[in-house]
Amino acid sequence: MIGLLIVSHSGQAAAGIREIAMEMGGDEETIAAVGGDPDGGIGTSIDDIQAALSDLLEATDGVVVLVDLGSAVMNAETAIEMLEGDEEVVIADAPVVEGALNAAASATSPKATVESVRESAEEARDISKL
């Protein structure tokens, strides 16, 4: 099972995206959401990202991270660099909502790998709305 981590500048946005993504598959143990700076304001916290990653890695074989923008990307990259072992964690270069939906759907496949889930998430870059 591949886990998903949604990182947004807003904790509420991250939780909401997670809620939408869980409609496609996954559960509380395999999809996590973090957002907000260390004081709870708009921003991201590397400690929260690290804590969420280590919880997910206990329940899954690897994690695909979906990020909104700016510091969310950099803090996720730094958190991944600081992992101790050879855990498989990658960031998907994808829009966070559509990417999370695609990733959640593809992560339900028994053959899913971190790479396959990342690819599905990144296919969301081409989704056209009109």
Add this chain to the structure above:
Amino acid sequence: MGDETRQREALLEAIENIADRIDNEKKHLTDLDSAIGDADHGANLNRGFKAVMEKIKDMDDDADVQEITKTVGMTLVSEVGGAAGPLYGGSTMTASTELADGITAESSVAFAEAFLEKLQDRGDARVGDKTMIDAITPAVHTYKKSIEQDDLPPLEALAKAVDAAERGVEFTVPIRASKGRASFLGWRSTGHQDPGATSTLFILEEILKTAEQYLEGDTDVDATSPTIPDEEPDELEEE
């Protein structure tokens, strides 16, 4: 610079001076950031450096300069919350390994270069994108050249680096942002000074101010080259 204790004392004083400066300038930095960003740069950095001061108070008396520098980086990474956390903090953590044998002219150049390299890698920004890169890049290059090529005393090299950073900050005013939150504004970002470049200058100014207490040399310098380079560079010696 002298023995271990003195280096440690200088480093701790520099960190404290930086923390005080950021505290004094937090409103200024946030005002700059509210014009073209998300209005949190001053508050974020201040939260980070307040936490650094707490962390450092609790450190062992025998912690060396590398350990102290690494702790500063890790604390900024954890506490800043904005992009400045991984940028300043992550780069400081990575570059701290260059100080394993203490602070010398040589190791400080290596630190500066490692810091810049990590910053470019993490932020994926170049000179002219209207970011802290516009202040730190000329500063690091000027420092390296002043030490390695012009053989200047470290204090004078540092003063030139600060002067170069100041020019870099001025350079961010007329240009259009192409990285960071300000890039969402497009042309409307022109005419505003970049907050990240500004905080970089403040930090460098405080390092210089601290170094003046510990090092000998002239600080009344500017970064423009006082000498015209030779028309023909010295020929490389053939092995």
